[in-house]
Every structure is written in C-alpha cells, then in structure tokens.
Amino acid sequence: MPGPQSASSRWLRVAKSSLFVAILGVLLAYVASQWHHLRTLDPPRGDFLAWATLALFAMLALAAWNLQLLLKAQGFRVSFLQASALRYLPLLGTFIPGKVWSILGAFMLYAQQRIPKAAAAANIVIVNVVGLTSGLLLALAIGTSLISTTPLLIAVVIGLAAISLYPPIFAGLTGKLQLLLGRDEATIQLPFFTLLRYFLVNVVVHLGYGFSFHLFAQSFADVPLAALPTTVALFIAAQIAGFIAVFAPGGLGVREGVLIAGLTPLVGTAPAIAISLGCRVWQTVLEIAAGALGIWATRPASDG
Numbered sequence: 001m002p003g004p005q006s007a008s009s010r011w012l013r014v015a016k017s018s019l020f021v022a023i024l025g026v027l028l029a030y031v032a033s034q035w036h037h038l039r040t041l042d043p044p045r046g047d048f049l050a051w052a053t054l055a056l057f058a059m060l061a062l063a064a065w066n067l068q069l070l071l072k073a074q075g076f077r078v079s080f081l082q083a084s085a086l087r088y089l090p091l092l093g094t095f096i097p098g099k100v101w102s103i104l105g106a107f108m109l110y111a112q113q114r115i116p117k118a119a120a121a122a123n124i125v126i127v128n129v130v131g132l133t134s135g136l137l138l139a140l141a142i143g144t145s146l147i148s149t150t151p152l153l154i155a156v157v158i159g160l161a162a163i164s165l166y167p168p169i170f171a172g173l174t175g176k177l178q179l180l181l182g183r184d185e186a187t188i189q190l191p192f193f194t195l196l197r198y199f200l201v202n203v204v205v206h207l208g209y210g211f212s213f214h215l216f217a218q219s220f221a222d223v224p225l226a227a228l229p230t231t232v233a234l235f236i237a238a239q240i241a242g243f244i245a246v247f248a249p250g251g252l253g254v255r256e257g258v259l260i261a262g263l264t265p266l267v268g269t270a271p272a273i274a275i276s277l278g279c280r281v282w283q284t285v286l287e288i289a290a291g292a293l294g295i296w297a298t299r300p301a302s303d304g
Contacts, residue, residue, distance in 0.1 A: 016247035024253040030260075031277070037270035044219040044278070052215035053286065059208035060290045063087055066201040070123065073194045076115055085109060085294030087127070088287050095250040103128075122190065126198060134202045135240050138210075142233035210235045216282060217275045221267035234262040256280060 031038070061084075068083035078086070086109050093102035103124055110120035210232030217223045217231055238258040242251020256276045263272035 019247045020249070020253065023248065023257065027253050027257055027260075031273055034270050034273055038274060041220070041270055041274055046219075048215050048219035052212045052219060053282070055208060055212035055215055056283065056286055057290070059205050059212060060084075060088070060286060062201065062208065063205045064290065064294075066198055066205070067123070067127070070126065070194065070198050071115070074119055074122075074190065076113070076119065078113060078115075081294040082113060083294070084290050086113070086123075088291035089295070091287055091291070095252070126195065130195070130199050130202055132240065132243060134199055135206050135236050138203060138206050139233050139236045139240065142229050143237075206236055207232065209239070213279060216279055217263065217267070220275045220278065221271040223267060227266055230262070230266065234259065237262070250284075252280075 061080075064080060064084035064087045067087050068078055068080055071078045071083065086106070089109060090102045090106035093105040096102075106124050106127075107117065107120055110123070111117070115123075211228070213235040214223065214228050214231040223231065238255045239251075241258045242248065242255035245251050245254040248254045259276035259279065260269075260272045263275055266272075267275070
C-alpha cells in the first residue's frame with residue numbers, strides 16, 4: 001500500500017492541478033466576457049510590432065552571449081549558437097507540469113556539450129537564481145520609484161543578490177540542486193566578479209525585455225512614453241510571477257493575469273487582454289526560434 005509520503009505527494013499534485021485549472025478557467029471566462037469588445041479591436045500596427053520583435057530578439061541574443069561568456073570563463077568552448085540552445089531550449093520544459101523538466105532538459109543539453117554535471121548545475125543555478133533576483137531587484141527599484149515608498153526593499157534585494165553570488169554560498173546552492181536531482185553533490189567555485197558580470201548583463205536584458213514589451217503594447221494601443229517605467233516593471237513582475245507559480249506550466253494564466261490587471265488602467269480592458277495573450281504567443285515563438293537556431297549545434301563536441 002502507498003505510504004503517507006506518496007499519498008501526500010498525490011494530494012499535492014491534485015491541489016496544484018486544481019489551482020491551475022481554476023486560474024485558467026477564470027481567465028478564459030474573463031476573456032469570453034470581453035469577446036465582443038475584442039472583436040472590434042484593430043489589428044496590431046506592423047511598425048511597432050517589427051521594432052518590438054527586433055528589440056526582443058536582440059535581448060535574447062544578449063542573454064545567450066552572456067551565458068557563452070560565463071562558460072568561457074570556466075574553460076568551456078561553446079559557440080554562440082550552442083549557448084543559445086542551452087539558454088532557450090530548456091524553456092520548452094516549463095510547459096510540462098513541474099519545473100523540474102526544464103532543469104532535467106538543461107542537464108541533458110549540457111551533457112551533450114561534455115560539460116561536467118557540477119558545472120552544468122552551477123550554470124543552471126545562475127540562469128534561474130540570478131534571473132529571479134535581478135528581476136526582483138528591477139521590479140522593486142522601478143516600483144518604489146513609481147509609488148515613492150522606502151528604498152529599504154531595494155537594499156534588501158541587492159543584499160540577497162550579493163549574498164547568493166558569494167562563492168561559498170553559491171557553491172552550496174549548486175550542491176543542493178544536484179542533490180534535488182538525485183545526483184552526487186559536487187562543489188564548483190566561480191569568481192565573484194564573473195558572477196557579478198553575468199548579473200549586471202542580466203539586468204540589462206530584463207530592461208530590454210521590458211522595453212520590447214512596451215513597443216509590443218504600442219502596436220495594440222496608444223501607450224504613452226511616460227508609462228514606460230510602468231510597463232517595464234509590469235512585464236518583469238509578470239515574468240517573475242509566472243516563474244514562481246510552480247503549479248502553472250510555463251506560468252500560463254498567472255503571467256497573463258498579472259499583465260491584464262496592470263495594463264487595464266493604462267489601455268482599457270479589451271486591449272489589455274489582447275496585449276497579454278498576444279505577448280504569450282509572440283515571446284514563446286521568438287524563444288523557440290532562438291533555441292532552434294542552435295539545435296544543430298547541440299551535437300556532442302569533438303575531442304579536438
């Protein structure tokens with residue numbers, strides 16, 4: 001008979017699935033209630049959509065280059081296309097319930113490049129933890145400037161980011177991830193300034209993502225330039241919410257809900273829905289394209 005642990009795990013899966021279905025159901029019902037207004041919207045403007053696409057693709061390339069530099073600092077020779085595949089192909093795993101599939105997929109891709117599992121774990125931690133902390137930092141920094149609250153939260157996030165990048169603590173995070181995946185714990189030490197460089201470039205990537213989203217929103221509605229800090233912070237917050245919502249594959253429903261709630265006061269209900277749903281398709285297609293460019297390059301590296 002199944003033990004208490006297996007029973008609790010089963011109930012946890014049921015709870016996660018139920019929460020996801022409930023959120024998705026509410027979102028779909030809300031979209032259906034606005035369907036008449038959605039049908040009256042004009043098609044997106046091609047000029048803003050083109051500029052948004054170029055801006056986002058540039059940021060995707062910058063993030064891949066950042067990972068390539070990080071691997072180079074560790075002595076691993078990975079091409080830009082290979083780094084792009086390592087960075088974006090694992091994102092497809094986020095659409096399978098349970099965030100672990102994305103991590104396992106990343107381990108497989110790193111193994112194809114003959115990167116040791118300890119180094120692979122370190123870089124997976126960097127992509128996820130540093131991406132989350134830098135996003136939180138920006139969202140809080142922009143948010144506090146908009147609502148004129150105390151900057152204490154910013155200082156806290158900066159402190160947490162610095163602590164997480166401190167080599168001994170970072171090595172511990174790496175080991176915990178490997179144990180979580182059922183692997184033997186191994187430590188790897190990376191220079192603090194190597195991690196700091198990755199962090200700072202990641203901040204630029206987040207800002208670029210937010211700017212590209214602002215352009216994308218302008219293709220659907222008249223979003224004033226003065227609202228740029230708001231749209232940037234909103235997009236980053238939506239990305240973070242989708243990331244930490246472990247019950248929602250790919251953050252589906254959660255991210256859209258955050259965007260709709262934040263955009264409605266700026267552009268109205270129907271445009272907010274169109275922008276939020278359209279952004280999901282637009283961003284996913286570009287991320288898949290960025291990963292697909294490197295698929296052929298993920299074959300095992302030669303000994304030479």
